[in-house]
Amino acid sequence: MEHENLIQIRPQKNLPPRLTFMLVLRGIRYRLLRSSMTLAVITLAVVFFMSMLAGNAFLATVGNGVRKEIARERTAARLLTLVTAKPTSLGHTASLALLHHALASRDAAERAQAQAELALYVGASGMDAIEFRGLVDGAQREKLLLDFFAELDFARRKALLGRVEGRDALLLLTDEAVRGKFLHALAGMGTVRLPMHRDEFAAFEAGYAAYLERQARFMNAWNQTIDRAAPILAGLAGGASIDEALSVADPGAQARWKSALEACGFAVSAAELARVCDQLAWAKEREAVQRALSQPDKRKKWRQIFFEDPPNLQKMAMLGHPRVGPILGGRYSQAQRERIAARFRAETRLGELEKKVDERSGGERVEGLSSRQVFLIVISFLVCMVGIANAMLIAITERYKEIATMKCLGATDSFILNMFTMEAAFQGAAGGLLGTLLGFLVELARGSLSWGSTLYRYFPAADLGQVALLSFAVGIGIAVVAAIYPSWAASRMLPMEAMRVD
Amino acid sequence: MSETQTAPITPEAYASGREVLLRAIGVQKHYQRGSETIRALKGIDLEIIEGEYLCIMGPSGSGKSTFFNMIGGLDSPTNGRIFIKGVDMAQLNAEELAFLRCRRIGYIFQSYNLSPVMTALDNVTLPMVFAGASADEARTRGMKILRRVGLEERWHHRPKEMSGGQQQRVAIGRALANNPSILLCDEPTANLDFKTGREIHQLLFDLNKNGGVTVICATHDWDMLAVSDRMVWIADGCIEKIEITKNIKIEKASMGGEDSHA
Ligand SMILES: Nc1ncnc2c1ncn2[C@@H]1O[C@H](COP(=O)(O)OP(=O)(O)OP(=O)(O)O)[C@@H](O)[C@H]1O
Ligand SMILES: [Mg+2]
Numbered sequence: 001m002e003h004e005n006l007i008q009i010r011p012q013k014n015l016p017p018r019l020t021f022m023l024v025l026r027g028i029r030y031r032l033l034r035s036s037m038t039l040a041v042i043t044l045a046v047v048f049f050m051s052m053l054a055g056n057a058f059l060a061t062v063g064n065g066v067r068k069e070i071a072r073e074r075t076a077a078r079l080l081t082l083v084t085a086k087p088t089s090l091g092h093t094a095s096l097a098l099l100h101h102a103l104a105s106r107d108a109a110e111r112a113q114a115q116a117e118l119a120l121y122v123g124a125s126g127m128d129a130i131e132f133r134g135l136v137d138g139a140q141r142e143k144l145l146l147d148f149f150a151e152l153d154f155a156r157r158k159a160l161l162g163r164v165e166g167r168d169a170l171l172l173l174t175d176e177a178v179r180g181k182f183l184h185a186l187a188g189m190g191t192v193r194l195p196m197h198r199d200e201f202a203a204f205e206a207g208y209a210a211y212l213e214r215q216a217r218f219m220n221a222w223n224q225t226i227d228r229a230a231p232i233l234a235g236l237a238g239g240a241s242i243d244e245a246l247s248v249a250d251p252g253a254q255a256r257w258k259s260a261l262e263a264c265g266f267a268v269s270a271a272e273l274a275r276v277c278d279q280l281a282w283a284k285e286r287e288a289v290q291r292a293l294s295q296p297d298k299r300k301k302w303r304q305i306f307f308e309d310p311p312n313l314q315k316m317a318m319l320g321h322p323r324v325g326p327i328l329g330g331r332y333s334q335a336q337r338e339r340i341a342a343r344f345r346a347e348t349r350l351g352e353l354e355k356k357v358d359e360r361s362g363g364e365r366v367e368g369l370s371s372r373q374v375f376l377i378v379i380s381f382l383v384c385m386v387g388i389a390n391a392m393l394i395a396i397t398e399r400y401k402e403i404a405t406m407k408c409l410g411a412t413d414s415f416i417l418n419m420f421t422m423e424a425a426f427q428g429a430a431g432g433l434l435g436t437l438l439g440f441l442v443e444l445a446r447g448s449l450s451w452g453s454t455l456y457r458y459f460p461a462a463d464l465g466q467v468a469l470l471s472f473a474v475g476i477g478i479a480v481v482a483a484i485y486p487s488w489a490a491s492r493m494l495p496m497e498a499m500r501v502d
Numbered sequence: 503m504s505e506t507q508t509a510p511i512t513p514e515a516y517a518s519g520r521e522v523l524l525r526a527i528g529v530q531k532h533y534q535r536g537s538e539t540i541r542a543l544k545g546i547d548l549e550i551i552e553g554e555y556l557c558i559m560g561p562s563g564s565g566k567s568t569f570f571n572m573i574g575g576l577d578s579p580t581n582g583r584i585f586i587k588g589v590d591m592a593q594l595n596a597e598e599l600a601f602l603r604c605r606r607i608g609y610i611f612q613s614y615n616l617s618p619v620m621t622a623l624d625n626v627t628l629p630m631v632f633a634g635a636s637a638d639e640a641r642t643r644g645m646k647i648l649r650r651v652g653l654e655e656r657w658h659h660r661p662k663e664m665s666g667g668q669q670q671r672v673a674i675g676r677a678l679a680n681n682p683s684i685l686l687c688d689e690p691t692a693n694l695d696f697k698t699g700r701e702i703h704q705l706l707f708d709l710n711k712n713g714g715v716t717v718i719c720a721t722h723d724w725d726m727l728a729v730s731d732r733m734v735w736i737a738d739g740c741i742e743k744i745e746i747t748k749n750i751k752i753e754k755a756s757m758g759g760e761d762s763h764a
Contacts, residue, residue, distance in 0.1 A: 007587040007683070011597035012604055013634055023631070027619035405615040408576065409676070410604020410632035412597060495603065496576035499567050499688050501612050 015415045024422045031423055032430055038391040039431050042479050045384035046435025047442065050471040052373055054443035057463040062451050063357040064107065065458035070354055073347070075272060076279035080243055083233065083266055086223050089215060090167075093146070096121075096139035103136070116267065124225045124265050125218045135218060138211040141204045144195045145170060156192060160185050174205045229264035236260050247280035282343065289316065289340060292328055301327045316344045353454060381478055388482035392424065396490045403490050404498035416491040424483030425476050432475020436468045521587070523683065523716050524550040524573055529582035531568050542568040544739035545582065550718065552683070555710045557727055557747070558720045560736035566720040567688055569736065573718070574607055574686045575599050587683075604632050608677025608715075610687040614669045616661040622648060622672045623657040629679035647675045651705060667698035674705060678715075685709065687719040691726070703729045 015023075032039065071078075087095065099121075102114035122132045149157065149169050160182055161169050173179045183198060194201055204211075236257060237245035249257060254273050261268050268276075292298060293315050303309045305323050318324060319341035325334060332340070369377070396403070403416055447455045531543040542565045550556055550573075558566050571577035573584055575591055584591045586606070594602065603609075616625050626647055627640040635643070648654045651671040661669050670690060677685055687706065691699035707729035710717045719726060727733055727747050735742045 007589060007606060009589060009594065009598050009606070010601055011595070012600035012632070015632060019631060026624065027617070030619045401615055402617060405611070406628075407600070408574075408603055408609045409629040410600055410680075412600045415632075494577065496571040498609070498611060498615055499571060499576070
């Protein structure tokens, strides 16, 4: 009799995600306010992450900007070195390795400058562009390996290479048998890693002799370029030194210098040459003022007027003071002194900024997160995830009745799981948004304090946008990952809990 | 005890030729608390007829809620079996139990258990959503149900904005969402005053008599007896007696838990 009347029972269908989403959306305002604990933890984690990334972005752009300004300030020194100095072979390695780096720079202006320099060297070397490019690549690898050997501690180096050092080591390793033993010993050291893949290393060593030969050829050609240029430039300087002559060059003289330099193979733009002349003139002017300030009678006068005798650097900065005029015997007008003081102060500030950048970045270029920062972030995320999971577990035990009731109404386990994961994603989004904003503000305040107006000059808007998106996503990510266990626990709750009266 | 179980079914039920809807055979439930075993149900045999109004009464701690959990598919018995229209509940997996709870049984709780973030209408239509009804269909059916429980003009109110009686009526509406054959009510009026409780009784009575829903109600409320067909008295995990309400109504005043009239 019972079999005829069997009621129809099928497996309950899962609610599609869209509907689950709608249900979650319905209660989310209420939930977000009640789960303030979870929200706070997520927000904190994201603030930490965002401020670290944003701080890095600030340091990177300000650092690169300051370095570029410094490089610009040193155009004269660079040009003079370029046209007069004969670097050693290792010096060439270092400068070509730098060139290699600059050629791959993210900064378009820096890349363009590197291209120009490359063209100059190619012209001087008598090689074709491809051969020279090979030399540049080789230099970069050689530099990497030399630095690697130089940084090895004594015991390890001795174990690996005996007493050989520097290029001798690289030469020794061209022998395949020696190299094999070396690589084997290195692999045994575990923590020490070659700065390149071993195939690349083998290829470099195989071509090392050819590379050295090529570099010698380039050095030779470059020295000849310098030698050829020397009499021409000396003739143009007319007895004075080149920098002396350039420091007083008027536009007409500058044009003559420009064509002479080009004739010698050193292409230089008019603007660049004008900058060089200006910098040399300024250096002379500054030195003259400093020399004047150092004279005993001037120092005495200074003390009479200001009751102290500070170091020259301080005096230079105060040069615009009206009472300094008489000290210098009226040799400089008020306006002149003010201009000198302003330029000196700008120079000093740039120097200070450079020092600060070097301090913060350890002298390295800031490209991404350091391994220490990554470690900190990972640890903080783990801690936060435990915190979030705990807060969510508490929130879920508070809601046991709601969950059980839903199960009485036909909710499946996976619906509950989806629902809580989605709620967590919402919390993550809210915390991510809040944290990103707060982290940005915190870092903006910190950045303004350390960099001042320089920060706004090099404001990394695009990078910050990326970083903000990433932080936001991270907020959602950690919330969802942390919610896995609590949501699972919620989905396993028994429907009979709904009957309980409290 | 055996004699009480020989007359369990109303003559009207037999006369109407209705089927057995729920059958419990030797249902036991033991809870393990540490080394101690709590025997909450000690072997319950009961047949519930389609369309009847059954009251389950008994002292606190006697096992009424435990028995409810068993017949509602919310928990499984330690021993014994429960059939719903011939289907053994123990044979159902989690999804099938969810299906059963969604469409065949409506639950009404002492503390209403409405979602505080949803309006009356949303609360009522939630089981329909779980059953896969479209939004439009859920809306029209939800409004119809709200009219039935007398809260049509309150459809957009949240539980906080309603009285306890109104909330319980929304909860009854929610239990009716998918046209269940059974309404399981665990002390539905315990949190309500006398008058509001009576309204709920009337509503349940109406649903039972005019809607054909089988109502099973655990209660301490003697007033509820007035609307029910049968009364099952549970004490200490056993059925102590089963009465046809009509026969005991006159002696209501003398009912003190002792069974002298049987
Ligand atoms: N989850 C549980 N774990 C252990 N013991 C339980 C559990 N649930 C119920 N019990 C015990 O089972 C017995 C029956 O409880 P039950 O809740 O069914 O009583 P009741 O008749 O519904 O009482 P009331 O009228 O107060 O609601 C009680 O002794 C109770 O302590
Ligand atoms: Mg109870």
